[in-house]
Amino acid sequence: MAGPINHIVFDIGKVLIHYDPNLPYLRLIPDEDERRWFFANVCTHEWNLEQDRGRPWSEAEALLIEKFPEREEQIRAFRQYWPEMVPYAYDDSVRIMEGLIDEGRDVTMLTNFAADTFRHAREMYPFLNKPRGVTVSGEIELIKPDREIYEKHAEHFGLDPAATIFIDDSPANVEGARAAGWQAVHFTDADRLRQDLASFGIDT
Incomplete structure (x- = not known):
């Protein structure tokens, strides 16, 4: 049985905002x-x-x-x-994230994103500025699912990997987080995310 979760880490594309090239x-x-x-x-x-x-x-x-x-x-x-x-946000997912922040939970983001387009995304979607911080792959030249980016994020934000849960739409990135010692769930939609978080004792 996993221990308590103290840190919640969100991916961004296809979890909080839609992306379709x-x-x-x-x-x-x-x-x-x-x-x-x-x-x-x-x-x-x-x-x-x-x-x-x-x-x-x-x-x-x-x-x-x-x-x-x-x-x-x-x-x-x-x-x-x-x-x-990136034409719209996933409002239900954003509400979950904002609710967790409002409860005082430690929320950060970890994303594969070009540095300049992420700056643009923050202007388009101000809720991306609400978590405690973000690791952007294009800024540090590391990318999911490589183990090093998870370790870098945990080190930078002072996360205990075993007490961290990661939410990502990519199964490969979910497995990458688990390989780095994190808990992780595969995002498909907000209802499933609520159920997954509840299984870790996190009510939304």
């Missing part, structure tokens, strides 16, 4: 097959992940433009129209 490209590349090809071969998930790891956008864009010069406008559009990729 396809959204602006529904307009920019209307053809579904072409759009699918573009994300599979040009602005891939793996390419974007390197910005989360700290690679500057200028370098990331130049890399692809050299390889796909005919796609320059569409490549630059990824950063240009990034705000359209």
